[in-house]
Structures are given as structure tokens and as C-alpha cells.
Amino acid sequence: MLETIALGAQQLADPVIWIALISGSVLGIILGAIPGIGPGVGIVLLLPITYTMDPLAGITLLMGLYAAGWYGGAVPAITINTPGTAVNVLTTYDGYPMAKGGEPQRALALAYSSSFVGGIFAVSVLALAAWPLAALSKYLTSVDLGMAALLAMVLVVVAHRGSEFASFAMLGAGLFVSTIGLETAYGSARFTFGTTWMMAGVPLISMVLGLFALSQALTLIFSDRQIKDANTEIDRRLLSGFMEVFRYPKTLFRSAGLGVGMGVLPGVGEFLAQFFAYTSARAGSKTPEKFGKGAPEGIIASETANNAVPPAALVPLLSLGIPGEAFTALMLTVFIVHGVDPGPTLFEENRAFVAGLYMTLFIMNFVIVALLLVGTKWIAKLATVNDRLLGVIIMCLVMVGTFSSNYRLSDTMIAICFGVLGFALRRAKIPMVPMILGLVLGPIMERYFRQGIGAAGGDMTIFVTRPVSLVFLLVILALVAMSARNAIKRVRQ
Amino acid sequence: MSGDRKDDEPPFGEQPTGGRFLVGAMFVAAVVLLAMVGRQTTPGSMGQTVMSGGWWAEPALAPTVALIMTIIASAIAFFVARRESVDVGKTVRVYGQILLISGCMIGAVMLMKVLGFALSILVFASVVATTAGFRGTRLVLIALGTTVAMVLIFRIGFSIWFPRPALFKWLDLPVSWQGIL
Numbered sequence: 001m002l003e004t005i006a007l008g009a010q011q012l013a014d015p016v017i018w019i020a021l022i023s024g025s026v027l028g029i030i031l032g033a034i035p036g037i038g039p040g041v042g043i044v045l046l047l048p049i050t051y052t053m054d055p056l057a058g059i060t061l062l063m064g065l066y067a068a069g070w071y072g073g074a075v076p077a078i079t080i081n082t083p084g085t086a087v088n089v090l091t092t093y094d095g096y097p098m099a100k101g102g103e104p105q106r107a108l109a110l111a112y113s114s115s116f117v118g119g120i121f122a123v124s125v126l127a128l129a130a131w132p133l134a135a136l137s138k139y140l141t142s143v144d145l146g147m148a149a150l151l152a153m154v155l156v157v158v159a160h161r162g163s164e165f166a167s168f169a170m171l172g173a174g175l176f177v178s179t180i181g182l183e184t185a186y187g188s189a190r191f192t193f194g195t196t197w198m199m200a201g202v203p204l205i206s207m208v209l210g211l212f213a214l215s216q217a218l219t220l221i222f223s224d225r226q227i228k229d230a231n232t233e234i235d236r237r238l239l240s241g242f243m244e245v246f247r248y249p250k251t252l253f254r255s256a257g258l259g260v261g262m263g264v265l266p267g268v269g270e271f272l273a274q275f276f277a278y279t280s281a282r283a284g285s286k287t288p289e290k291f292g293k294g295a296p297e298g299i300i301a302s303e304t305a306n307n308a309v310p311p312a313a314l315v316p317l318l319s320l321g322i323p324g325e326a327f328t329a330l331m332l333t334v335f336i337v338h339g340v341d342p343g344p345t346l347f348e349e350n351r352a353f354v355a356g357l358y359m360t361l362f363i364m365n366f367v368i369v370a371l372l373l374v375g376t377k378w379i380a381k382l383a384t385v386n387d388r389l390l391g392v393i394i395m396c397l398v399m400v401g402t403f404s405s406n407y408r409l410s411d412t413m414i415a416i417c418f419g420v421l422g423f424a425l426r427r428a429k430i431p432m433v434p435m436i437l438g439l440v441l442g443p444i445m446e447r448y449f450r451q452g453i454g455a456a457g458g459d460m461t462i463f464v465t466r467p468v469s470l471v472f473l474l475v476i477l478a479l480v481a482m483s484a485r486n487a488i489k490r491v492r493q
Numbered sequence: 494m495s496g497d498r499k500d501d502e503p504p505f506g507e508q509p510t511g512g513r514f515l516v517g518a519m520f521v522a523a524v525v526l527l528a529m530v531g532r533q534t535t536p537g538s539m540g541q542t543v544m545s546g547g548w549w550a551e552p553a554l555a556p557t558v559a560l561i562m563t564i565i566a567s568a569i570a571f572f573v574a575r576r577e578s579v580d581v582g583k584t585v586r587v588y589g590q591i592l593l594i595s596g597c598m599i600g601a602v603m604l605m606k607v608l609g610f611a612l613s614i615l616v617f618a619s620v621v622a623t624t625a626g627f628r629g630t631r632l633v634l635i636a637l638g639t640t641v642a643m644v645l646i647f648r649i650g651f652s653i654w655f656p657r658p659a660l661f662k663w664l665d666l667p668v669s670w671q672g673i674l
Contacts, residue, residue: 049651165570166512169519172563176526179556188552191526191533218591221625388625389635395594395621396614396639403602404653412602416595423591428512438559446555453549491573 004127004355011056011356012363020057021360024064025368029375031065032072033382037216037390038085039069043327044212045397047334048205048405055338056353059331060360066327067119067310067361068368070270074111074303075376076383079104084383087270087306090278094291094298101294109241112372114252114300117245118307119365121256122263126311126318127358129264131347133319138344140320142455143462146448147472149322149441154476155265156325156434158483159272165487166430174438177202178446185450197410204333205405207439208326210415211432214398215422220391239373245304248297251281255301259308264315265324270306277305311361318342318354322441326433329440511584513574520567527560590624597621609658610648611674615640648673 011017031042042065050058073084078095091111098107140148153171160167180191181201192198245252255277262273281301282291291298313328321343323329335342340350347354372379402415425432456462464470526533534553548554601617608616618639622632647653661671 052651163570165566165573166516168566169516169563169570172523172559172561172566173519175559176523176556176563179559183552186536186550186552188534188536190552190556191529193533218594221594221621222587222590388627392618392621392625392627392635393639393642395598396618396643399598399601399617400614400643400647400653403605404647404655407656409599409602412599416598420588420591420595424511424515427510428515429509430512430515442555442559450549454547458547458549487573 004351004358007352008355008357008359011352012359014054014057016054016057017060017356017360020053020061021064021364021367024061025068025364025371028065028068029072029368029371029379030382032069032084032088033075033379034385034390035076035082035084035383037220037394038073039065040327041213041216041394042069043330044208045394045401047208047330048401050334051337055334055340056356056360058334058338059357060364062327062331062334063310063314063361064364064368067307067364068371070303070306070310071112071115071368071372072379074115075108075372075379078107078111078299079380080383082383087274088302089271090274090302091299093278093302094293094295097292097294098296098299103294106241106244106296107294107299108376109239110244110296110299111303112369113242113245114255114303115307116365116369117252118256118259118304119311119368120362121253121304122260122308122311123358123361123365125260126315126361130315130318130354133315134344134347137320140468141452141466142448143452143466144468144472145320145322146445146452147463147469147476148320149445149448151472151476152316152322152324153434153437153441153445154479156437158479160431160434161486162490163429163431164483167434170425170431171434171438174435175442176438177207177435178439178442185447197408202414202439203406203411204330204439206402206411206414207418208330208436209398209402210418210420211422211425211436213394213401214415214419215426215432217391217394217398218419218423219426220387220394223387223391244296245300248300250284251297251300252304254280254284255304256308259305260312262305263309263312270309273305273309274302277301314357314361318346318357319344321346322444323437326436329437332440510577511579513571513577514579516567516570516574520564520571523560523563523567527557527564530557530560594621594624605658606656607659609660609674610655611640611644612660614643644673 027042027046028039031037031039043062046061046065050061053061069085070087073088074091074095075084077083077088077091078099081092081096083089083092095107095111098104098110137145157164157167157171178201180198182189182192182199189199258277258280259270259273262270262276278291278298278301281297282288285291285295285297287295310327313324314331317323317328317332319342321332321341323332332342340346340353398415398419399412402412403409405411422432452462453460462469463473530553534551534556536552597617597620601613604613604616607613615636619632619636622635622639627635648655657671666674
């Protein structure tokens, strides 16, 4: 343990890591505090740049954005009753009434301190759980890992309750897109339509820039959101309320535990984590009637749970090499570009990287809180930035981002196609995440299944004779059956 | 995205539009692509020697499975989706503007080889800002501000290389300026 800490501290001697950490945190807070943008757009826009960076610096930058975004999203949720990101929705329920009741400082201090505890708790779990899980995964075969990838996809689809079929269709579309191009194992051209530029497949950068960033820019350009003036009666006495969270230890640690549990599970994510944490906090509270009217436990539950998710989401990625949601799927591409293989070998061959990652994730929470304590007054004003102006800026960033990745016009055209698709999907409220996950996990699953079935000489019983694979298969079947039953019930109603 | 809302109104409460049409289009596209699988998945040269001949290694397998998944799921999603009336005029207007912006983006990328990075961004930002409804001084300020920000981020901050434009062959600019613009 001490050796890991020393190794991690050594990585922090590099000033580039600090630059990535601070700039990621600043950008994350800013993007999180502007309603309607969120850290996802920032991650997508910065992804091509991280390919040119050292893997630790690149991942630190993206994780800074990812974690700080949820911290920043609490600011407009509390000051103007508009969540900065979708995962801060429940913070508005108690944060805004508390602020409206004359205690904006207290609400913000509770949100920051809860987020901090959630983040630190999740980093500790990551440091303790990822390595043993990775050690166990050495005994997994291709069939088991292929089935684990399939389970991740099924969980993502099932998590989109109410739109399971559309999510399933999106997953299928993502899997199909992942097969386009020259298949590397046998050199077969698939759906290239005789063109050479399609041989390289659909570039992930163009696809995610289009689906997430360009579609967001188009949505903002056509937005008619009325801008509310932020409550600027905020001074620097935020630190004084920082310890109040520890008066509610049950709510605090139960929410952190729920956040970590939901973060580790693929596809579940921040939204369900905060929902479960909020519901269980209200159920366990002595004063449930105060929820929705400014209950401190409401803010604690929501903010602790959603900030525990980002580090926890790294557990399956680092230990098994299988991302559970879109942002960690994008981070997997940073690993791939640098030849860093997440999974069992990562902890043996790249110990310095792993130790450095733990250390940066730990320090990141201190940096973000420090930035928020200093800058909340100005951050609150970000919610009043004009949506259309943001749309123009994001649009220009997308244009430069798609072209500069390969200097090919075709990449820009692909981004535009996915941008228009993303815009239509946003309007229809059809989730895009399954498509991204299909694109990233598709080749991984195809490779594992080919290897596994090939090694068994085409014998499909390998999926039920391997105990781990059998367990995954049974879980998949149970999830599909439950989800189908619920969907049929809903349709009948 | 979140709109401005009343205190008691649930957040993110906008009505979804066009979902039925979208999953329907996905169904049709997947059926057409499935019909093309045979012709669009030609076995590669390495497949003749390395491939052990198993069905699991067929290049058509993965796209076929993915397309069948899409067809089944989109068909069910189509029938499950709520019927809705589409405002054709508004839809045509919005997607027409998107088409215009898309065309400008392609044009701006092509212009980079002629006018250079900064000028093509300026042209593109002006068009997008006009489409977004900005006029007069605000339009000029936004276009100029965006251009300066892009130059600072990409050319100076990250030193990202872009092809040398034709315009610089005619203009006698210092090399350092050519590297930025």
C-alpha cells in the first residue's frame, strides 16, 4: 500500500499531470454549471487532444472533467432551480428551497462536502477493489470476457426503463457500425461500398463528436430557454458549513455506498444512483416530510451518490477492460491509442500508471472543492450565458476537432451525419449511450467470442460448461426476461 | 436539455417528438443493409489461408447479428411508440437550417486549404451566429471572439498543424503569422 502511494506521488512530480488535473477540473466545473451542456460534451471535444498526451495526463484531464462536472452542476441547481446536468436534478428539490429560504451558503456547502465525501469514498473503493478483481480476472477465458461484455450491454439497455426497445435498436445500430471497415483478423472488407476511405471504419472521434457535441450545439442554437438571474448573494463563508454533512452519517455513507455500487454496475450510472440514494434517505429519515422543502439529507443523498459514480465506473474498466458506460468507453480508447491494455495485465505491467491514477483521482477532489470555494460567486453567473452563443462556440470546436483528427473531409461529413442523427434522437428522447457502447464493445466482444468458440471448435456448449460464463448468461437471461415482462405490462396498460 | 421552469414543474419535462419516425427509419435502413450483407462482406485474402472455416469466423456473422437485433428491436419500438402529429412546417424549417449549417461546415473545412484556419473559422462562425439569430454588432463580436478563441486554443495552445492555405502563397506574411493563421 505504502509502495503504491509512493509510486503515485512520484507520478505527480510531472507538472503536466497537474496542468491536466487543474484544467480538467476548471473546465468540468464550468461545463457542469452551464445548464444544458454538461461534462460529456467537454470529454468528447477534448478526446482527440488526449490522444497526443501521456496516458495518465489524458485520463486525468478527462476524469477531471467528468468528476468536476457533477460538482459544478449543483451550483445552478441550488441558486436558480435549474440543474446544470441531468444528474443534479434531485439537488434542486431541496437545494433550491434551502437557498430560497435564505441559506444558499448552507445548501452549497452541503452539496460540496457531500460530493467530496462521495468522491473520496469511491476512489478508496477503486484502489481496494480494482486490483483483486483484476487478479481474479486472470482466470477468465475469452468466453467469460465475451459474456461479460454482453452483460454490460444488456445492463445498459435494461437501465433505460421505458425505452428498452429503442435502446436495444440503438445498441444493434452501434454494433453494426463497429463492423464497418476492414476487419483486422482476416482482412475482410465489410460495408465499405467499394470505397477506400471506409476501409478504416467509422472513426470513433467523428461519431462521438457528432452524436454528443454537434447535436448538443444544434439543440442550443434552436433553444428558447429563458435565462434566470442567479442568486449572487454568495460570499466566501462556504467553508464554515462544510462539516455539517457528518451530522448525517447514515445518509452520507449509505448514499456513497449506493453510488459506488451503481457506478460499478455497467449502464446504471449517476441518475439511478442519486434516485435510489434520495429515496432511501427519505425512507430512513426521521423527518421525511421535510424532503422537497429544503431537507439537508436530500442534498447529501443526491450529491454524495452522483459523485461516487465516476471513480467507481473505472473499476470494471481497469480490472476487466470492459467499460460500463459511454464516458469510460471513450476513456478506453485513450488506453488503446497508447498501447495500455486495461485488464489483468495493467496492474503488473503499468503499476506506475495505476498508482498515479489513484493519486490524481484522490487529489482531484481537493482541487475541485478548493476551486469551488474560491469561485462559486462567479460560477453561479455562468448559468446566465446565452444558449445560442454556446451553440456557436461548440459548433466551431466540433468543426476543428473532427477535421484536425485526420485532416479528412470525410470525417467531418461523418460527424455531420451523426450530429443530425443525434439531434433527432435528442428531440425524440431516444438514448444515444447504447450506440456508443455498441461501437466500442462490439469489436471486443466479437474478438472474444471468435477466440472462445474457435478454441472450442465451434461447440456452443462452452457458454454453459464454463461456470463464470454460465452465471453471466443466467443473469443476462433473467434481466432480459424481467425487462420484457415490465415492457409488456406497460404496453398493455 | 433543461428549460426554464416553474418551481413545481418537473425538470427535463419536454415532450419527445419524432421517435416513431426515427425507429421506423432505423427499421427500413437495417432491412436494406441486411439485404446487402452477402455482397458487402467479402472474405479477405487472409481468410483463405488462416481461417479455419468455422461459421464463427465468417465476416458476415457480426453485421448480420447486429442488423437482425436492430430490425427486431426497432420494429417493436415502432409499434410501442406513441402516435404523434408532426408539425411539418416547423420540422422542415429546423432541418433546413441544420442542412444549411452542415453545408457551411463542409464548405469551411474545404476553405481551410484556400483561406487558412482563422479566416475559414471567421466565415463559419459568422454564418452559424446569423442562423442562431444574432445580428449587428453582437454578430461581429461573436464571430471575431470565437475566431480568436479558436486560434488561441488550437494554433497557439495545442500547436495543431493545419495544411498551408493557397492564400499564403499570394500574401507576404511573416512565417510566425502563417503558423498561427
